[in-house]
Amino acid sequence: MSATSTRVELCKVSDVEIGGTRKVETGDLVLAVYNVDGEIFVTDDHCTHGPGSLSEGILEDDIIECNFHGGQFNVRTGEVVLPPCMEPVKTYKVTVEDGVVFIDV
Numbered sequence: 001m002s003a004t005s006t007r008v009e010l011c012k013v014s015d016v017e018i019g020g021t022r023k024v025e026t027g028d029l030v031l032a033v034y035n036v037d038g039e040i041f042v043t044d045d046h047c048t049h050g051p052g053s054l055s056e057g058i059l060e061d062d063i064i065e066c067n068f069h070g071g072q073f074n075v076r077t078g079e080v081v082l083p084p085c086m087e088p089v090k091t092y093k094v095t096v097e098d099g100v101v102f103i104d105v
């Protein structure tokens with residue numbers, strides 16, 4: 001963690017079912033939290049292509065499909081998997097402690 005980063009508590013791991021997603025708002029951030037077979041990943045919730053909310057999309061393994069136009073991102077890296085999305089979505093470094101999910105911002 002760099003000296004300038006801040007750790008922010010998001011939710012409990014148990015709040016996000018395996019294979020599921022959850023939207024978490026904290027401060028100015030609107031985030032999508034994903035549970036990929038028990039491993040937690042976090043991206044911005046807002047799709048980089050338009051008004052889609054990624055936490056309302058469909059998660060399959062580590063790929064989230066935006067429910068707006070069907071674009072896909074890898075939730076581990078934020079990289080685009082399928083257009084029409086062109087820009088990667090921002091990802092966050094996740095720490096889990098005692099079943100609680102934190103990110104560095």
Ligand code: FES
Nearest residue numbers: 047050052066071
């Ligand atoms: S808004 Fe997400 S694919 Fe278009």
